[in-house]
Amino acid sequence: MTAAVRARGFITVALFPAVLLFAFFVIVPVFWSAYYGFFDWKGIGAAKYIGFDNYAEVLQDQIFWLAFKNNMIVVAASVFGQVPIALLLALVLTKSTLFQRFVRASVFMPMVLSSVVIGIIWGYIYHPQIGILNFVLERTGLEHWKMQWLSDPKISMYSLTVPIIWNYIGPYMLMFIAALQNISPEIDDAARIDGVGPARKLISVKLPMIWDTVKVAVVLCISGSLKAFDLIYVMTGGGPAHSTELLASYMYNNTFNVFRFGYGSAVSTAIIVLSLVLIAGSQFLMKRDYR
Amino acid sequence: MEGSLSLGSGARGRGPVLRRRFGELVIRLALALYALVTLYPLIWLFLSAFKTNDEFHSKPFGLPGQWSFDNFGRAWEVSAMGTSIVNSLLVTVLALVLTLVFGALAAFALARFEFRLKGFWMGLFLLGMLIPVHSTLVPLFILMKKTNLLDTYAALVLPYAAFELPLAVFVIAAFLTSIPKEIEEAALIDGTGYWGIFLRMMLPLSLPALSTVAILGFLRFWNDFAFALVFISKPALKTVPLSLSVFATGYSTDYKLTMAALSIAVLPTILAFLLFQEQIMKGMTAGAVKG
Numbered sequence: 126m127t128a129a130v131r132a133r134g135f136i137t138v139a140l141f142p143a144v145l146l147f148a149f150f151v152i153v154p155v156f157w158s159a160y161y162g163f164f165d166w167k168g169i170g171a172a173k174y175i176g177f178d179n180y181a182e183v184l185q186d187q188i189f190w191l192a193f194k195n196n197m198i199v200v201a202a203s204v205f206g207q208v209p210i211a212l213l214l215a216l217v218l219t220k221s222t223l224f225q226r227f228v229r230a231s232v233f234m235p236m237v238l239s240s241v242v243i244g245i246i247w248g249y250i251y252h253p254q255i256g257i258l259n260f261v262l263e264r265t266g267l268e269h270w271k272m273q274w275l276s277d278p279k280i281s282m283y284s285l286t287v288p289i290i291w292n293y294i295g296p297y298m299l300m301f302i303a304a305l306q307n308i309s310p311e312i313d314d315a316a317r318i319d320g321v322g323p324a325r326k327l328i329s330v331k332l333p334m335i336w337d338t339v340k341v342a343v344v345l346c347i348s349g350s351l352k353a354f355d356l357i358y359v360m361t362g363g364g365p366a367h368s369t370e371l372l373a374s375y376m377y378n379n380t381f382n383v384f385r386f387g388y389g390s391a392v393s394t395a396i397i398v399l400s401l402v403l404i405a406g407s408q409f410l411m412k413r414d415y416r
Numbered sequence: 417m418e419g420s421l422s423l424g425s426g427a428r429g430r431g432p433v434l435r436r437r438f439g440e441l442v443i444r445l446a447l448a449l450y451a452l453v454t455l456y457p458l459i460w461l462f463l464s465a466f467k468t469n470d471e472f473h474s475k476p477f478g479l480p481g482q483w484s485f486d487n488f489g490r491a492w493e494v495s496a497m498g499t500s501i502v503n504s505l506l507v508t509v510l511a512l513v514l515t516l517v518f519g520a521l522a523a524f525a526l527a528r529f530e531f532r533l534k535g536f537w538m539g540l541f542l543l544g545m546l547i548p549v550h551s552t553l554v555p556l557f558i559l560m561k562k563t564n565l566l567d568t569y570a571a572l573v574l575p576y577a578a579f580e581l582p583l584a585v586f587v588i589a590a591f592l593t594s595i596p597k598e599i600e601e602a603a604l605i606d607g608t609g610y611w612g613i614f615l616r617m618m619l620p621l622s623l624p625a626l627s628t629v630a631i632l633g634f635l636r637f638w639n640d641f642a643f644a645l646v647f648i649s650k651p652a653l654k655t656v657p658l659s660l661s662v663f664a665t666g667y668s669t670d671y672k673l674t675m676a677a678l679s680i681a682v683l684p685t686i687l688a689f690l691l692f693q694e695q696i697m698k699g700m701t702a703g704a705v706k707g
Contacts, residue, residue: 131609132610139522140525143581144537147544151547153555154552161558228448231455234455236635238639238686239657240641241658244664354642359661376550376553381557386554390554390555393552397548397551
């Protein structure tokens with residue numbers, strides 16, 4: 126047995142289990158859901174082939190597009206809420222003193238909690254009668270600001286963005302801190318010798334140098350907007366009147382509450398396509414060099 | 417660093433130094449306030465767990481009049497917490513073992529060997545990171561129904577490991593690439609086979625990467641809600657987040673019980689976070705940069 130053959134044998138054996146598991150549970154389902162999208166199926170009984178009907182329906186489905194809009198609200202809240210706050214925190218938290226480490230840990234803490242826990246806690250905070258938010262508003266004389274935070278369809282989606290932002294600032298902050306610490310001290314020194322002020326240094330030196338990290342953050346915001354499913358499921362279930370429906374919750378409701386497995390599959394496929402398009406699009410938009 | 421510099425050029429006078437000190441104080445106060453606001457929902461959660469239902473909304477900000485530990489016992493029973501914790505632990509550990517073993521093997525093959533399809537497999541794993549987890553729920557549900565996997569531990573363990581593999585492969589491979597090739601060549605000349613190199617050199621050397629993957633996996637698996645919601649319906653197999661979700665509806669009016677159950681459930685992850693803080697934060701950054 127030659128060395129090359131032995132190496133090839135080892136590579137195959139080493140790679141095989143991971144590839145098999147990964148392909149079977151991550152890659153293949155993508156194609157399965159595309160395939161099931163062609164059927165009218167209630168989960169039991171025979172599936173009926175209906176061609177592109179489900180996909181055509183998805184495209185004309187107003188609730189689907191409402192859910193898409195809500196997902197975009199989550200993306201916008203993440204990109205314009207989490208990224209700037211995280212960047213600001215990172216700029217003042219680059220040192221490793223005890224105090225700074227404490228603040229970092231606090232900001233990061235929500236990340237380690239289950240989204241079910243977060244959903245229930247924030248459900249109580251927003252609760253119209255017993256919630257602490259309305260309690261505070263009442264006690265501070267802002268009674269007319271009291272609201273049905275989660276059951277008023279006009280504001281419920283915006284109410285939900287707050288726990289989402291709160292939940293996920295931590296990792297972005299860490300990414301930015303890591304990126305800022307990677308800027309070599311010489312560049313910092315050079316800028317100081319040239320008499321560059323802090324604001325100017327931020328815009329002309331620091332931001333361009335961590336632009337790649339910002340790009341990664343935006344991609345993560347987009348793909349992360351779908352993770353909000355658990356939170357929505359626990360807090361509002363997508364209601365009232367679909368006002369907080371996200372693509373994932375809409376897919377879930379269609380499949381497991383209304384038992385339209387074919388349609389749910391078509392929605393799943395649409396989610397994959399849309400998120401890949403969004404990620405590619407955002408990469409393209411930020412491609413030109415930051416100046 | 418900046419402070420010492422301006423002290424050195426003391427000829428400029430005390431004004432700027434004092435102003436900087438004041439600015440730093442303001443930033444510190446703002447940061448402390450921010451940390452407090454971020455942590456508050458958690459503090460409120462733990463305090464509320466000791467209160468009576470009446471106190472819960474009559475004095476939401478106060479300390480409990482009497483610290484009633486009974487809440488925890490009752491919550492433990494009502495939510496069948498014992499069973500859920502055992503289930504969560506089992507599923508988490510099994511999924512971690514799969515992720516680490518398969519991930520390390522694949523990473524070793526991809527990081528230390530040159531072969532024709534290397535780029536393809538790397539690309540496949542990278543693609544896996546972009547596929548939204550929730551969009552695979554329907555096809556995976558159908559797949560598992562057909563293979564009789566629904567309502568088994570495997571229904572959670574296999575997809576958990578599969579979705580964590582990309583991160584595991586990238587983090588471990590990145591780490592392994594930095595180990596000099598000579599070590600391996602020397603071992604080969606000494607007659608150690610690839611398995612020997614993998615088990616006796618690469619695994620021990622990549623311990624930091626492995627522990628990062630393990631901690632991130634622990635948090636992800638322990639907190640997962642979506643997969644458990646769809647693939648598990650037997651009460652005896654429920655994981656912690658799934659059992660908690662009944663509090664979102666069923667017991668939602670018994671606040672003290674809900675808060676006590678949530679407190680019990682978040683304790684393990686908070687302890688893990690406090691113990692492995694540095695590692696978790698490093699891991700998050702490593703994970704994010706690969707995205």
